[in-house]
Amino acid sequence: xxxxxxxxxxxxxxxxxxxxxxxxxxxxxxxxxxxxxxxxxxxxxxxxxxxxxxxxxxxxxxxxxxxxxxxxxxxxxxxxxxxxxxxxxxxxxxxxxxxxxxxxxxxxxxxxxxxxxxxxxxxxxxxxxxxxxxxxxxxxxxxxxxxxxxxxxxxxxxxxxxxxxxxxxxxxxxxxxxxxxxxxxxxxxxxxxxxxxxxxxxxxxxxxxxxxxxxxxxxxxxxxxxxxxxxxxxxxxxxxxxxxxxxxxxxxxxxxxxxxxxxxxxxxxxxxxxxxxxxxxxxxxxxxxxxxxxxxxxxxxxxxxxxxxxxxxxxxxxxxxxx
Amino acid sequence: xxxxxxxxxxxxxxxxxxxxxxxxxxxxxxxxxxxxxxxxxxxxxxxxxxxxxxxxxxxxxxxxxxxxxxxxxxxxxxxxxxxxxxxxxxxxxxxxxxxxxxxxxxxxxxxxxxxxxxxxxxxxxxxxxxxxxxxxxxxxxxxxxxxxxxxxxxxxxxxxxxxxxxxxxxxxxxxxxxxxxxxxxxxxxxxxxxxxxxxxxxxxxxxxxxxxxxxxxxxxxxxxxxxxxxxxxxxxxxxxxxxxxxxxxxxxxxx
Numbered sequence: 313x314x315x316x317x318x319x320x321x322x323x324x325x326x327x328x329x330x331x332x333x334x335x336x337x338x339x340x341x342x343x344x345x346x347x348x349x350x351x352x353x354x355x356x357x358x359x360x361x362x363x364x365x366x367x368x369x370x371x372x373x374x375x376x377x378x379x380x381x382x383x384x385x386x387x388x389x390x391x392x393x394x395x396x397x398x399x400x401x402x403x404x405x406x407x408x409x410x411x412x413x414x415x416x417x418x419x420x421x422x423x424x425x426x427x428x429x430x431x432x433x434x435x436x437x438x439x440x441x442x443x444x445x446x447x448x449x450x451x452x453x454x455x456x457x458x459x460x461x462x463x464x465x466x467x468x469x470x471x472x473x474x475x476x477x478x479x480x481x482x483x484x485x486x487x488x489x490x491x492x493x494x495x496x497x498x499x500x501x502x503x504x505x506x507x508x509x510x511x512x513x514x515x516x517x518x519x520x521x522x523x524x525x526x527x528x529x530x531x532x533x534x535x536x537x538x539x540x541x542x543x544x545x546x547x548x549x550x551x552x553x554x555x556x557x558x559x560x561x562x563x564x565x566x567x568x569x570x571x572x573x574x575x576x577x578x579x580x581x582x583x584x585x586x587x588x589x590x591x592x593x594x595x596x597x598x599x600x601x602x603x604x605x606x607x608x609x610x611x612x613x614x615x616x617x618x619x620x621x622x623x624x625x626x627x628x629x630x631x632x633x634x635x
Numbered sequence: 636x637x638x639x640x641x642x643x644x645x646x647x648x649x650x651x652x653x654x655x656x657x658x659x660x661x662x663x664x665x666x667x668x669x670x671x672x673x674x675x676x677x678x679x680x681x682x683x684x685x686x687x688x689x690x691x692x693x694x695x696x697x698x699x700x701x702x703x704x705x706x707x708x709x710x711x712x713x714x715x716x717x718x719x720x721x722x723x724x725x726x727x728x729x730x731x732x733x734x735x736x737x738x739x740x741x742x743x744x745x746x747x748x749x750x751x752x753x754x755x756x757x758x759x760x761x762x763x764x765x766x767x768x769x770x771x772x773x774x775x776x777x778x779x780x781x782x783x784x785x786x787x788x789x790x791x792x793x794x795x796x797x798x799x800x801x802x803x804x805x806x807x808x809x810x811x812x813x814x815x816x817x818x819x820x821x822x823x824x825x826x827x828x829x830x831x832x833x834x835x836x837x838x839x840x841x842x843x844x845x846x847x848x849x850x851x852x853x854x855x856x857x858x859x860x861x862x863x864x865x866x867x868x869x870x871x872x873x874x875x876x877x878x879x880x881x882x883x884x885x886x887x888x889x890x
Contacts, residue, residue: 494754496738503724503735510722513684514736514801515710515743570726 321573324580325483332475339587341543344475346583347482348539349559353575354489355532356560361570362493363525364505366425368557369432373404373530375439375552377537382451382547383444393457393468397481397538404534405527412526416519432557439549450548454541468542478539485535492528493572501525566607568614577615636698637662637805637837638683643692645678645861652678653861655692660805660854665831665838667848667869670858671881676841677719677809679858683839684716684807685709697804711743715803719813721790723797725783729773732782732793733764736800767796788819792826808840812847824850849873857881 327334331343352374359365377400383389384396391399415427439445446452456468459477468474492498500521503511508518541547550556559582560575567578585603589596611618638660645653652675660666670676681687683694685706693702701709710716724732734756738748741760749757756764768778771792782793791811798806811827812820824847831838831851842848848855849869856866857878865875872878 491752491754495751496742496748496753496756497751499727499731499735499738499756502727503739506724506726507722509686509706510718510724510797511735511739512705512707513710513714513716514797515707515739516735517707 317573324576328479332472337471340471340475342583342587344478344543346579347478348536348543349563349579349583350576351482351485351489351536351539352533353560353563353579354486354572355529355536357564357569357572357575358489358493358501358532359525359529360561360564361572361574362498362505363501363522363529364508365420365522365526366422366561367428367526367529368425368554368561369428369430370529370533370560371552371554371556372428372432372435373408373533374537374540374556375432375435375549376400376404376407377534378540378547378551379439379445379451379537380534381538382454382541385454385457385541386451393459393542394461397535400538401531401535404537405531407534408530409523409527411530412523416522416526420522429554429557432552433554436549436553439552448549450546450550451541452546452548454545454547456542456545474542478543481535481539485532489532490572497524497528562604564614566604566614568616568618571614571616574614574616581615636660637664637696638666638839639695640683641693641695643679643682643694644690645675645682645687646690651861653682653689656858656861656863657692658856658863658866660837660839663835663837664853665840665851666854666856667852668839668841668856668858669843669845669848673860674858675861676858678861680807680809680841684714710801710803711740713802713804714807715798715801715805716807717791717794717798717809717811719810721787721794723782723785723790723793726781728779728781729768729785729793729796730761730764730778733767733796733800734760736797737763740801764800767800771796771799787814788822791815791823795830803836805837805839808838808842810841810843812842812844820844820847823847827851 328343328347332340352370356367356370359367377397380400380403381396384391384393411428411431415424419427440448456474459466459468466473466477468477493501500511500516503514503516504518504521512518537551540551563575563578563582565578566581567576568574582600585600586596589599592599607615613621636659638658640656640658642655642657643653644651644655656675656679658666668676668679678687682689685701685704685708689702693700695701696709696712696714699712701712704712724735727735737760738756741748748760755761765778773793773796782790785793812823815823827838827847828851830836852869854867855869855872857864857872859881864881865872865878
């Protein structure tokens with residue numbers, strides 16, 4: 313099972329890396345967009361499957377990254393664009409930290425989730441008031457940057473360069489998230505999710521751990537957002553609203569909550585659904601919704617959960633025949 | 636004196652559960668708290684461990700007033716505890732269950748338990764966890780098992796490992812034999828006796844099983860309706876007429 317999982321991951325990685333040479337530009341665009349969504353969904357799942365917190369407003373942090381990077385490009389800030397993802401991550405983390413120390417003082421269950429939703433909708437309203445951020449129309453026709461790498465320059469106006477920029481930064485983010493959740497911080501987060509009281513009685517500061525988890529998660533969400541502007545060349549309040557906040561939740565539930573790679577499977581599943589239904593104008597939302605419903609009803613543990621159960625059943629059967 | 640509680644009062648709304656309970660526990664002692672259901676044992680336990688804050692009164696640990704400290708800070712000072720129904724990190728394997736409190740202890744002491752990016756626990760942490768699991772009778776081939784598949788007795792034993800990994804100065808055991816079969820109870824009693832002899836650790840426990848109490852406890856306290864009605868040597872407390880009345884009713888025939 314481990315081997316099969318590793319092989320699938322390797323195939324997926326190769327598919328992402330070779331996409332521009334294998335499929336038409338429309339699909340390459342979807343692949344780059346999926347990579348951004350994957351990082352976003354993983355940042356959400358770090359909070360959900362590891363720290364046990366449900367954020368309904370995570371798109372606000374995604375939006376911080378998206379708007380920072382859009383503004384930097386639109387208004388021609390004199391910053392090497394290579395610094396924008398890390399700067400976005402720091403700003404997103406700082407915002408998440410402020411939210412966490414206020415909100416987590418009082419709540420960590422459903423009240424926490426609803427408060428994150430309210431705060432993120434507030435961000436949408438604030439964007440609507442801002443001339444600088446383009447009101448409700450967002451910022452469009454964002455120019456792609458030319459990045460000075462010291463020894464060479466990387467011109468993201470080249471489609472190939474911009475694709476690999478998104479993929480490489482995305483892979484770095486995925487690696488960082490993987491390391492965080494599999495290291496000592498991740499272990500402590502799991503302890504708090506499984507039993508916060510037990511965790512407290514071994515000396516874990518539960519509140520502080522949750523603040524750390526929320527801060528990290530906000531940082532990674534903003535990092536994902538910062539890739540949107542150079543890739544899609546448009547940033548819009550629709551990327552910040554509650555529907556956008558629901559995307560990582562859908563992806564995680566579809567792919568499998570409790571699995572690190574669940575959101576990846578979910579994002580790709582959703583992307584495929586969206587693509588497959590694109591010609592059914594007006595019907596596509598209904599069909600996507602219906603498909604999600606079917607998956608949730610048939611496989612409450614998501615796609616990876618269903619796969620795991622199938623493998624276990626098969627193994628059980630084989631073991632039974634030996635008796 | 637390792638633990639000193641003075642005049643603990645506790646109310647849930649209008650309901651007063653503890654009426655000025657005091658207790659002193661000496662280093663190395665095993666101190667048992669008994670009483671009928673609803674006597675306030677569990678509430679007293681929660682107040683001592685920091686799960687609930689007392690309405691009035693003080694709790695001191697090694698001379699330091701800990702009355703206002705939350706549970707995790709008391710745990711860092713040296714309170715280890717187990718629960719009536721064993722609470723472990725069910726979805727994680729046995730080794731990780733023990734690694735987590737060790738890492739928490741190291742972090743609380745201001746040191747780093749290992750690089751944030753290392754997906755394996757550090758060698759020292761792992762060695763300590765393995766040592767604890769081995770000492771409490773979990774063989775190597777079970778270390779990777781998920782804790783949720785353990786039997787009831789094994790869960791209790793793993794919870795001991797988790798509590799010990801914090802290197803507690805005092806172990807707070809909330810009904811260590813709750814829900815156990817008679818044979819499991821005897822095994823737990825033997826285990827606790829051996830454990831106490833080996834480590835000399837201070838233990839405070841609530842318990843229903845009198846055999847275990849008379850085997851292990853140095854001091855026994857009886858609670859009834861939130862008040863201490865007797866405290867002292869177990870044998871002396873057993874013969875106290877008031878205790879007999881509470882447990883057996885007036886003119887009890889079943890002694």
